[in-house]
Amino acid sequence: CLGDQQSALVGEMCLQRGQAKSTYGTGCFLLYNTGTA
Numbered sequence: 001c002l003g004d005q006q007s008a009l010v011g012e013m014c015l016q017r018g019q020a021k022s023t024y025g026t027g028c029f030l031l032y033n034t035g036t037a
Helices: 004-011
Strands: 020-024 028-032
Touching: 004 020, 004 028
Parallel strands: none
Antiparallel strands: 020 028
16 A cells, blocks of 8 residues: 555656655655665
8 A cells, every 4th residue: 555655756757766756745755766675
């Protein structure tokens, strides 16, 4: 199950290793795609 921040990472097309997305609002979030586990 994906949360809203993780879903937004996919929605912003951050699908490649090394891509990142930041969100500022009621909180500050930085999500970074590290590749496959």
